[in-house]
Amino acid sequence: MKAKVVLDVADKATLIPKIYEIAALNARFITITCSDLGEFFELVYFFEKDSDIIGVRARIKKGESPPSITSIYPCAFLAENEIKDMFKLDFAGLNPDVGGVLLRTSETETLLKPTTGIQPPLFRATAKCFENCPAKVDVPRYVRYISEGKFKEALETILETNPLPAICGRVCFAPCEEACRQAKKEEPISIRALKRFVADIVGISPREVTRNKPTGKRVAVVGAGPAGITAAYYLGLLGHSVTVFDELPKPGGMMFVGIPKYRLPKDVMWAEIEARFKEANVEFRPNVRVEDLDDVFNQGFDAIFVATGAHKGAKLGIEGEDHPRVMDVLDLLREVNLHNKHPRVGDKVLVIGGGNSAMDAARVSLRLGAREVWVYYRRTRKEMPATPSEVKAAEAEGVKFEFLVAPSRIVDGREDKVRIEFIRMRLGAPDASGRAHPEPIPGSEFIVEADTVIKAIGQVVVVPQGFKLNLDKRGRIITNPDTLETSRPSVFAGGDAVLGPSSVIESIATGRKAASAIDKYLGGSGLPEPTLKLEYVPKAIPEVVLEMKKIHPPELPVESRIKSFDEVELCYSKEDAIKEASRCWRCDWYE
Amino acid sequence: MSSSTGQSQRKYTVLPFGPQHPVLPEPIQLRFTCDEEKVIDVGVNIGYVHRGIERACELNDYRRNVYLCERVCGICNFMHALCYCRAVEEILDLKVPDRARYLRVIWAELNRLESHLLWLGLFADAMGFESLFMQFWRERELVMDMQEKTGGNRVIISTCVVGGVRRDIKGTLADEMEQSMIKLREKVKKLEPVILKDPSFKARAVGKGYLSKDLAIKLGAVGPTARGSGVEKDVRMTGYEAYGELGFEPVVEKDGDCYARALVRFYEVLQSIDLILKALKVLKSMPDGPIKVKPERWPEGEAIARVEQPRGELFYYVKGNGTPYLERVKIRTPTLANIPPLLAMLPGCEIADIPVIVMSIDPCIACTERIEYVRRG
Numbered sequence: 001m002k003a004k005v006v007l008d009v010a011d012k013a014t015l016i017p018k019i020y021e022i023a024a025l026n027a028r029f030i031t032i033t034c035s036d037l038g039e040f041f042e043l044v045y046f047f048e049k050d051s052d053i054i055g056v057r058a059r060i061k062k063g064e065s066p067p068s069i070t071s072i073y074p075c076a077f078l079a080e081n082e083i084k085d086m087f088k089l090d091f092a093g094l095n096p097d098v099g100g101v102l103l104r105t106s107e108t109e110t111l112l113k114p115t116t117g118i119q120p121p122l123f124r125a126t127a128k129c130f131e132n133c134p135a136k137v138d139v140p141r142y143v144r145y146i147s148e149g150k151f152k153e154a155l156e157t158i159l160e161t162n163p164l165p166a167i168c169g170r171v172c173f174a175p176c177e178e179a180c181r182q183a184k185k186e187e188p189i190s191i192r193a194l195k196r197f198v199a200d201i202v203g204i205s206p207r208e209v210t211r212n213k214p215t216g217k218r219v220a221v222v223g224a225g226p227a228g229i230t231a232a233y234y235l236g237l238l239g240h241s242v243t244v245f246d247e248l249p250k251p252g253g254m255m256f257v258g259i260p261k262y263r264l265p266k267d268v269m270w271a272e273i274e275a276r277f278k279e280a281n282v283e284f285r286p287n288v289r290v291e292d293l294d295d296v297f298n299q300g301f302d303a304i305f306v307a308t309g310a311h312k313g314a315k316l317g318i319e320g321e322d323h324p325r326v327m328d329v330l331d332l333l334r335e336v337n338l339h340n341k342h343p344r345v346g347d348k349v350l351v352i353g354g355g356n357s358a359m360d361a362a363r364v365s366l367r368l369g370a371r372e373v374w375v376y377y378r379r380t381r382k383e384m385p386a387t388p389s390e391v392k393a394a395e396a397e398g399v400k401f402e403f404l405v406a407p408s409r410i411v412d413g414r415e416d417k418v419r420i421e422f423i424r425m426r427l428g429a430p431d432a433s434g435r436a437h438p439e440p441i442p443g444s445e446f447i448v449e450a451d452t453v454i455k456a457i458g459q460v461v462v463v464p465q466g467f468k469l470n471l472d473k474r475g476r477i478i479t480n481p482d483t484l485e486t487s488r489p490s491v492f493a494g495g496d497a498v499l500g501p502s503s504v505i506e507s508i509a510t511g512r513k514a515a516s517a518i519d520k521y522l523g524g525s526g527l528p529e530p531t532l533k534l535e536y537v538p539k540a541i542p543e544v545v546l547e548m549k550k551i552h553p554p555e556l557p558v559e560s561r562i563k564s565f566d567e568v569e570l571c572y573s574k575e576d577a578i579k580e581a582s583r584c585w586r587c588d589w590y591e
Numbered sequence: 592m593s594s595s596t597g598q599s600q601r602k603y604t605v606l607p608f609g610p611q612h613p614v615l616p617e618p619i620q621l622r623f624t625c626d627e628e629k630v631i632d633v634g635v636n637i638g639y640v641h642r643g644i645e646r647a648c649e650l651n652d653y654r655r656n657v658y659l660c661e662r663v664c665g666i667c668n669f670m671h672a673l674c675y676c677r678a679v680e681e682i683l684d685l686k687v688p689d690r691a692r693y694l695r696v697i698w699a700e701l702n703r704l705e706s707h708l709l710w711l712g713l714f715a716d717a718m719g720f721e722s723l724f725m726q727f728w729r730e731r732e733l734v735m736d737m738q739e740k741t742g743g744n745r746v747i748i749s750t751c752v753v754g755g756v757r758r759d760i761k762g763t764l765a766d767e768m769e770q771s772m773i774k775l776r777e778k779v780k781k782l783e784p785v786i787l788k789d790p791s792f793k794a795r796a797v798g799k800g801y802l803s804k805d806l807a808i809k810l811g812a813v814g815p816t817a818r819g820s821g822v823e824k825d826v827r828m829t830g831y832e833a834y835g836e837l838g839f840e841p842v843v844e845k846d847g848d849c850y851a852r853a854l855v856r857f858y859e860v861l862q863s864i865d866l867i868l869k870a871l872k873v874l875k876s877m878p879d880g881p882i883k884v885k886p887e888r889w890p891e892g893e894a895i896a897r898v899e900q901p902r903g904e905l906f907y908y909v910k911g912n913g914t915p916y917l918e919r920v921k922i923r924t925p926t927l928a929n930i931p932p933l934l935a936m937l938p939g940c941e942i943a944d945i946p947v948i949v950m951s952i953d954p955c956i957a958c959t960e961r962i963e964y965v966r967r968g
Contacts, residue, residue, distance in 0.1 A: 028824075029811045031923035033908045044908070046895065051829050053895060075811045075931035078637075079923075085638075 007044075007055040012066060015058045019069050022047050022054055029073040034083045041089055045069070060089070068093040126532065127588040129176035129191060134509040135162045136530035139176050139191055140588045146194055147581035149574075155202045158195060161530045162508055163233040164226060166204050166272045167255060169196025170264050170569070172505050173356070173387045181585050187550040189583050190572075197553075197572040204271045206278040212239035217522045220245065220301040222290045225253025226504045227307035227495025229273055230511025231518070234527055235305075236280025238519045243301070244282055247289035248338065251277075254309050254496065255504060257334045258357070260364050261565040266337070292466035293491060303518050306467065306477065306486070307495035307511065310459040316352070320410030325418040329353075329361040329456035336364060336565075346451020348372045350420065352407055353456035354384040359391060361454040362399040366562045373399045374450075378406040378425050378438045397562050406438065411447060419449045459501045469493070476500055483517040484510060492518055532588065540586045551580045603631070606942065610639050614717050614946040617956035621949065625942060633937045635930060641960040648920035653679060653890055653911065654753055656920065660907075663922060664958040665746050666706045669698045670900045672751035675920070677831065678896035678909040679753050683886050691755035691882045692833040693870045697768075698742070698750055699832075699898070700863040700870075704734045704775070706901035707856045707863070710953045711786075714853055717946040718795040723785055730778045737771050740764065755883025760874065769871050776864045779857075786857050796850035800936040800948035803847055812932040813925045814903020815859065816952045819852035821845040826899035837869050849951040856953075859901075889915050900925055902953045924958040 010018040027047035035042050037059075043066060045056040060066045068091035070077045080091045129139040138157050145154035158165045172192050180188035217240045221228045224246035232242045250256060251273045255264060277284055290296060296304055313328030315321060329351075335343050349365040351358050354377035362373045375394070377384060380403045384391060395401075404425045411419040424444035427436035461475045470478045470487035477486055477493040484492045494510035496502055516526040554570040555561075561568050572580065604625045610618035618639035624632040644663055648656045660675040661668040673695055680687065687695075712727035735745050741760055742748025750757050760768060785792060802812065807820040817824050818841060825841035827834045842858045844851035890911030898905045903925030910919040929952040936948055 026808070028808060030904075030906055030928070031908075031921070033919065033921035035910060035919040046906070046908070053897075055895075073811070075809075075928070078927055078930060 006052065007057055010056050010058045012058065012060060012064065015056070016067050016069070016072075018056050019045065019072050022049075022056070023072050025049050025054075027054055029076055029079075032076065032079045032083060034087050034089065036087060041087060043083070065090045065092040067091070125588045128179035128181060130532065130588070132175040132179035134175065134503075134506045135512065136509070137162050137176075138530070138532060140584065140586065141533065142198070143189065143191065143194060143581045143584045144586075146198060147578055147584065149578060151198050151201050154198045158198070159207075161512060162505070163230050163276045164272055164504070164508060165195050166199035167226075167264060167269055168505060168508070169193070169199050170268070170567075171255070171259055173503055175505070181587055182550075182583060190550070190553060190580055193553040193569070193572060194577055194581055196569075197577045199272075200571045201574065201577075204268065204275055206275045209237065209279045211237050211279075211281065212524075214241065215239040215522065215524065217241065217302045218243070218300060219303045219305065219518060219522075220296045220299070221305045221307065222293075222296070223253055223307040223309055223495065223497070224248070224251035224273075224284065224286075225307055225309050225495055225507060226255060227309075227507040227511035227514070228253065228305065229276060230508045231305045231307065231494065231515045232282045233276045233280045234512055234515035235518060236277075236282045238515070238524055238527070240519070240522065242280065242282045244277075244284045245288045245290050245296075246284070246286055249286045251284055251286070253307075254311065257311075257337050258330060258360075259337075260333060260360050260367075261337065262363070262367070262561065262568050263360075265567050291464050293468065293488070294466075297490075302522060303490045303492065305511075305514050305518060306463075306469070306491060306493040306497060307507070307514075308461075308463060308497045310461040310496040310501045312460050312462045313455065314458045314460050316407060316455055316457065318407055318409050320412060323410050323412075323418050323453075325416065325451065326410065326453045326455065329357045329454050330459065332361060332364060332454060336368075342368055344368070345370050345454075346416070348450045349374070349452045349454060350448060350450040351375045351454045351456055353377065353458075354379065354386060355456060355458065356386045356390055357458075358456035359386050359394045359399075361456045362394050363397060363562075365452070365454065366397055366399070367565055370451075374402055374448075375399055376402045376405050376407070376422065378404065379427065379435065380404060383427075383435045393568065396558050398558075404438065406440065408440075408445060410453075417449055417451060418453050419447055420453055421445055421447050459496075461497055461500060463497060467491075474500060483521075484514045485517065485521075490521070492521075540584065540589075545583055545585055548579065548583045550583070551576045608945060608949070610636075614950065615954065615956070617954070619954065619956045619959075621937070621945075623937070623942070623945065628941050628943075630937055630940050630942065630945065633934050635934060637930070637956065638960060640957045642957070645920050645922060649917055652915045653917050654886075654915075656917065657752055658749055660920075660922070661747050661749060661751075664900075664924070664955055666709065666955070667702050667900045667902070667905075668747045668749075669695075669702045669751055670898050670905055671922075672749070673699060673832075674896050674898040674900075674905050674907045675909070676751050676753050677898065678894045678907045679886075679890055679911075681894035681896060682890040682892045682909065682911055683753070683888065685754050685884055685886060687755050687832075688881045688884060689833075690759070690874065690877055690880050693874050693877070694756045694758075694760060694882065695751065696833045696837065696870045697760060697867050697874075698738075698748065698756075700867045701734055701738055701741075703863045703901045704860060704867075705731060705738065706953075707860045708734065708779075710856055710901070710950075711853070711860070714849075714947070714950050715792070717950040718792070720792060720795075723782070723792070726782055726785075730775060730782075733771050733775045733778075737768055741768070752883060754886055755881070757883070759882050760871070761879070765871055765875055769868060772864050772867050772871075776861065779860055779864070783857070786853065793850060795944075795947055796853055796951075797846075797848060799849045799940060799944050800951055801848050802932050802936050804845075806935055807847070807932060810931040810935055811928050812903075813928045814900070814953075815852050815855040816903060816929050816932055818843050819855045819951075820847035824904075826897045826904050829897075831898070833870060833873070834866075836873070837866055839866075849947055852951045889913055890917065893919075902926055902955060903929060922958075924955065926952070926955045926959040929954070930959070 027049040030046040033044045041060045043058045047054040127140045142154040142157040174192040176191045177188040182188050219235050219240050219242050221232045221244040224244045232244050236242045313330045335341050345365050345368045349370040351361045365373050405422040408423045409421050423440045425438035428439040431437040477498050479493050486493050492514045494514045495507040520526040553572050556568050606623040608621040610620045620636035622634040623630045657672045660671040663671045708727050708731035712724040715723035739745045742750045802820045804821045807817045807822050823843050827839045842855050844854050891913035893910040896907045906923035908921035912918045933952050
């Protein structure tokens, strides 16, 4: 009846297989002893099998980490933590947090799980997605609502700081997704697609909203782009009487003329803008081009918000640029969007630029019948400012790329063809923007012939002279960054006219900021600062969340999509959206 | 402005239990996540009373470590000394005299009686059964008196040494002990109906803190915690010291709840009394002889020893290097092994049952602490 002791020797590599062997015998774990033998630690794992003691001896060099056996014997976590604490010996794979690691165990296979359940946090931590969003939309909260199936609440959350969820859900370049912690494994949560899903499923129709009592003040908004719409919406909700002027027949500004229909169907956009205007009781006056702000003041307005945008294409600044077959991307898109025409671009189209508008130009050209579309960019793919998903989509549709080339002059060709000379570049030292500055390689010039050349190298701000506002060197309106007040009293400015060419979400952010500033200027108390509301945040189980795969929103097949301007990206199904939203790690869970 | 007012969400409470709690005089922290009255999750935090005894064992002569090991746990002091001595004796190849083996059993079982009677009282106290608590503790005095008479001290008796024991029990002292144990058995038997029939005792203990047999094995439960779940495991079954000669059958209950663990301990009290009486009988018939042998060299090599402590299996690993000072002493107390099963028992219980369930493993925290754990944040 005397206990037998069997000692086995294992090294770091054979330890785990050995422990598995012992586990297969149904042995009971007793303990681990550790002793410091100078150059290495000696670990002895003790198990009991039918009154016999089985010991496994392993020698671990100092500085190395032995594997944790808690995946085989979960109850070893105390013993391993003990050694970790006494010998400063790290176990690979050991959860150092003894708190809440062992759970309701009778059914589950593995016992090592972090705490689940909901813990009331003291306050919510600032999640990266919230931090990175210019408009400070409470992303974690609405994603959480979606995962719980509360779509209406999710939409209301977005609308607190962003009045255009259906539009942003389609065109936003989603800085939140870049910041998402899941992005570290290349699978950020599709926050943008989730936003679109919520906007679509709840439906774009005027909601029941509570407006403040009319204040009797009148505010004019010049420009019905994202900044103007946002400012008008929030000012209207605050009780002011708002009138929006725009030179175009329909609202939307750059979203109307500058974004192709396959990314943003115009009826969705107009429906959403109209809904917001209706909720906030905003008057929209189309086809009015404001040239002089004094005229507006004479109509009895107390304040003006200028959001005229950046609508003029930048120049290449090379010889022969005014060739008839060289056009700007904005002109092309305006033609397609505003006049609903399908201009002829020919068989071979060459796009110059590397931003999102270059991708738009290329993809629109394909839809206009071009057989071969090339994008020429002066840096490499890594430095392209276009969002990777857009580049991928363009590539899928058959757009080809040429990197490290810059146009040097346009060689006079035939009337319907354009010959353009390029020079090869190499990347030099980083410039002010942090990207490598391209330098031309002398003597590497080559000539390309194309039916159309589309330049998509950015836009410039042009503010009418009659506004009498102070402008900076690049033509942008100078404002006080805190209040967005301009050099003229009662005049505020926002959007691309202040920021230079930027994005929808950044314009929305300035629009909301301006609305708050204008309200304060008119005697109100402004809008509440976007903050994280206190709420009970469920903590996610990392193991479960990590195992969930990203669900991509459905898309039209390439063959059919390049033939029409139909929307390419489709909406999530309800199940997929809930699944995708539940991949959130709850970074705002404050421990 | 319109804003959403989400529906009232389900709120969970985090309930810290300890490190200072009336039920447990010793510091351990359990953190319960509760859904209203129901515990849904539990985390543990230990390391409040780390004393560094293992390290101190390396700094003393190996013979003096006996007294240090006794101080790991006051209530089962003899068991710790015994376990340490057994490990050292195995390294030194010492054969303990027969008389000493029986004497060791007697003191070990006295320790078990002391511990189990204390626990039965505390368990009754945890469920608010004050009079039962008083009764058990009154009977326990008989055991304490016997320890004082045989060892010279109520608690730390220091009778075990490497190679045997320091004192003998013979003559009138043995008779007195026999009388005392018979008296104790009568008194404890009187309390049996309370344990078996009292509805309030059963209401608080039956079905609480269930631990299945499979889980008890998987999580390494030891002692009455394992035996209450139907695991037939007792180190005494290996027959160390005189247990082999005395004949030993473990007390096993199958239900796996607090009541089963209480029954195991209650019947172990009666079993211990029987073991002591049997050992005394053998001792009386045995001729007088030596009660210890002298170790003739310094320990070199390593050994492990296991002893069944009141709370379960006690484990010592001793490594000597041929000097009077040991290279490593590792102590694994049963409470450490029983913490993972405890964490598995708790989820699903009501807040009011927490003290009863925690008490049901008989936690002895100060023995357990080899770890200085600081929670991050």
